[in-house]
Amino acid sequence: MKIVCTKSNLVKGVSIVSKAVPSKTTMPILECILIDATTDIIKLTANDMELGIETIIEGDILEKGLIAIDARIFSDIVRKLPDNTITIETNSNLQTLITCEKAKFNISGKPGDEFSYLPYIEKEQAVTLSQFTLKEVIRQTIFSIADNDSNKLMTGELFEIHDNQLKVVSLDGHRIAIRKIALKESYPDTKVVVPGKTLIEVSKILSGETENDVNLYFTKNHIVFEFDNTVVVSRLIEGEYFRIDQMLSNDYETKVKINKKELLNCIDRATLLVKEGDKKPIIINIGDETMQLKIQSQIGSMDEEIMIEKEGKDLLIGFNPKFLIDALRVIDDEEVNLFLMNPKAPCFIKDENETYIYLILPVNFNAGV
Amino acid sequence: MKIVCTKSNLVKGVSIVSKAVPSKTTMPILECILIDATTDIIKLTANDMELGIETIIEGDILEKGLIAIDARIFSDIVRKLPDNTITIETNSNLQTLITCEKAKFNISGKPGDEFSYLPYIEKEQAVTLSQFTLKEVIRQTIFSIADNDSNKLMTGELFEIHDNQLKVVSLDGHRIAIRKIALKESYPDTKVVVPGKTLIEVSKILSGETENDVNLYFTKNHIVFEFDNTVVVSRLIEGEYFRIDQMLSNDYETKVKINKKELLNCIDRATLLVKEGDKKPIIINIGDETMQLKIQSQIGSMDEEIMIEKEGKDLLIGFNPKFLIDALRVIDDEEVNLFLMNPKAPCFIKDENETYIYLILPVNFNAGV
Numbered sequence: 074m075k076i077v078c079t080k081s082n083l084v085k086g087v088s089i090v091s092k093a094v095p096s097k098t099t100m101p102i103l104e105c106i107l108i109d110a111t112t113d114i115i116k117l118t119a120n121d122m123e124l125g126i127e128t129i130i131e132g133d134i135l136e137k138g139l140i141a142i143d144a145r146i147f148s149d150i151v152r153k154l155p156d157n158t159i160t161i162e163t164n165s166n167l168q169t170l171i172t173c174e175k176a177k178f179n180i181s182g183k184p185g186d187e188f189s190y191l192p193y194i195e196k197e198q199a200v201t202l203s204q205f206t207l208k209e210v211i212r213q214t215i216f217s218i219a220d221n222d223s224n225k226l227m228t229g230e231l232f233e234i235h236d237n238q239l240k241v242v243s244l245d246g247h248r249i250a251i252r253k254i255a256l257k258e259s260y261p262d263t264k265v266v267v268p269g270k271t272l273i274e275v276s277k278i279l280s281g282e283t284e285n286d287v288n289l290y291f292t293k294n295h296i297v298f299e300f301d302n303t304v305v306v307s308r309l310i311e312g313e314y315f316r317i318d319q320m321l322s323n324d325y326e327t328k329v330k331i332n333k334k335e336l337l338n339c340i341d342r343a344t345l346l347v348k349e350g351d352k353k354p355i356i357i358n359i360g361d362e363t364m365q366l367k368i369q370s371q372i373g374s375m376d377e378e379i380m381i382e383k384e385g386k387d388l389l390i391g392f393n394p395k396f397l398i399d400a401l402r403v404i405d406d407e408e409v410n411l412f413l414m415n416p417k418a419p420c421f422i423k424d425e426n427e428t429y430i431y432l433i434l435p436v437n438f439n440a441g442v
Numbered sequence: 443m444k445i446v447c448t449k450s451n452l453v454k455g456v457s458i459v460s461k462a463v464p465s466k467t468t469m470p471i472l473e474c475i476l477i478d479a480t481t482d483i484i485k486l487t488a489n490d491m492e493l494g495i496e497t498i499i500e501g502d503i504l505e506k507g508l509i510a511i512d513a514r515i516f517s518d519i520v521r522k523l524p525d526n527t528i529t530i531e532t533n534s535n536l537q538t539l540i541t542c543e544k545a546k547f548n549i550s551g552k553p554g555d556e557f558s559y560l561p562y563i564e565k566e567q568a569v570t571l572s573q574f575t576l577k578e579v580i581r582q583t584i585f586s587i588a589d590n591d592s593n594k595l596m597t598g599e600l601f602e603i604h605d606n607q608l609k610v611v612s613l614d615g616h617r618i619a620i621r622k623i624a625l626k627e628s629y630p631d632t633k634v635v636v637p638g639k640t641l642i643e644v645s646k647i648l649s650g651e652t653e654n655d656v657n658l659y660f661t662k663n664h665i666v667f668e669f670d671n672t673v674v675v676s677r678l679i680e681g682e683y684f685r686i687d688q689m690l691s692n693d694y695e696t697k698v699k700i701n702k703k704e705l706l707n708c709i710d711r712a713t714l715l716v717k718e719g720d721k722k723p724i725i726i727n728i729g730d731e732t733m734q735l736k737i738q739s740q741i742g743s744m745d746e747e748i749m750i751e752k753e754g755k756d757l758l759i760g761f762n763p764k765f766l767i768d769a770l771r772v773i774d775d776e777e778v779n780l781f782l783m784n785p786k787a788p789c790f791i792k793d794e795n796e797t798y799i800y801l802i803l804p805v806n807f808n809a810g811v
Contacts (some may be wrong), residue, residue, distance in 0.1 A: 175747045179742075
């Protein structure tokens, strides 16, 4: 194989597919990037067997062929080469010569045909949305997936399409995040659970531009993201997702309207007094025109008052401050509404049209504090 | 004690003195910042017994007094408070109330009189240079101090003043860095060894502006840096510094003039093939008009040629690539001159007036490579 391409194209392509290179694996071939120049395009592929990414880069093929090269070393070398044309040439012993100006690197490759190609997907109708929208909806929900594997379904996000609405849901047993997005057209009903890791990696590659689209394809076991010159194929998580509708409620006894930034900054300050791993709740005392926030730990105590508009009853309730911070950080509204029932019932942060709903369970606290 | 000051003044002061707070200590009082408002100024002090820093911040003293507060917690709280006026008030139980707008933090302090004040220094004549110059000279030499304590003198830098010249020297047994600076006037001869840690912390606080000066004072056991509203006092390292003059030489058999950036980038690329802890030399083959650089490791090999102007003999010599990179990074000249003798003798990188001299010992290598 012998190919020529610019450094910038190669760096971009390598950085995209590297997102699917596993950090740990028992199969050394998976630590490689496959360079496939067997046809008339140059395609880079990486695949950790759950998540696979391929991307096409511009360049010239002087001799057809394919080679698998250690992803980390290849990526390091390519990034440090001068900003010029790079030639990659392999010989029959899989020795790979990477040349750029007067710099010559010689490293060992692995046979390209040992590489696991992405599964072939029979693509049906595409669901189209902007890269910006997909990137945003991932950011606004991904923090409330569970990070351990004790319940596999909690490590993914529900993508549910009904008519022209995409609903994305994540939950970890203590909180739920829900975002609804209006699509440009209607699609057949779809309900899949996408691994959180896939969404995190995809969102790193998405350009985040509103004018660039991404096409989603769904099959029984896979989701495909197609955008720019890149295809991402990921396994889905099997099983039926949680019935979240029965956890939601529109009843409330107390409604609080509050400046989002003030609330967020106050809780953020309060967490200074909480050492990592320590589970001190922030205690919220909702009165007529003010909400008092208190936290107390071995380090000291904090106490702050914020002006609010309140409907309904006074309430004293405690929360894990991190959960409030996570939700408030991804809400763009200047003012937010909190809906509460009693000290044992969840708090809902949601807008009028329920384009977002964040449910957070309260925690017990010593009322004497 | 009760004082009032702006957040920005307090943040700046706390961040300056925090540089002298030890990360580990058996004396908990040293983990504190002393707020001293016993006179008519507000002074913050931190002191790890080797290095002490005090700085004066603007503000109003409503009630005189002093308190020591845990540096980390105090610094975290102050930085997260709203950008407004902060009040710090202590009661007789050393409880400290920090108030800003509606936020109130309550933390425990320690008695201020248990704090170790900075040693009193009888100041004689000041040596004055710009903050920029001092910051630069530290950056240009600090990398070649030794990082272990097996030879205490190697963990510091020689500051030698003779007439109107300041010479700064660091060495670690494999290399020497020397920088010479012309001072505005002549001073009495001075020769001290300043701890590397002191210089690293001082250089973080220096503004780096050419128009701001710093005054240095020397005593038998201490160096004092005085600038802006800040005083840094550090112990000196005892003992006689190495006689470096006898390690320097102006003889050479090979002189190479080379573009600094090309050389630096090339060596930087080569180190990609060297895993951390691995001691692969870069092998330099000096010919008539080109210099060939080669590195070979388990990962692969690299090979690159750079155009040079050469005087004298051809030479094949090996170096620890990191030592070359460290020196080249802090040289501002576009072209550098390397002076070499033979494969066992040190390489000198220096300018015509010897305002800088970097000496690097070569390493043995397998000539068969």
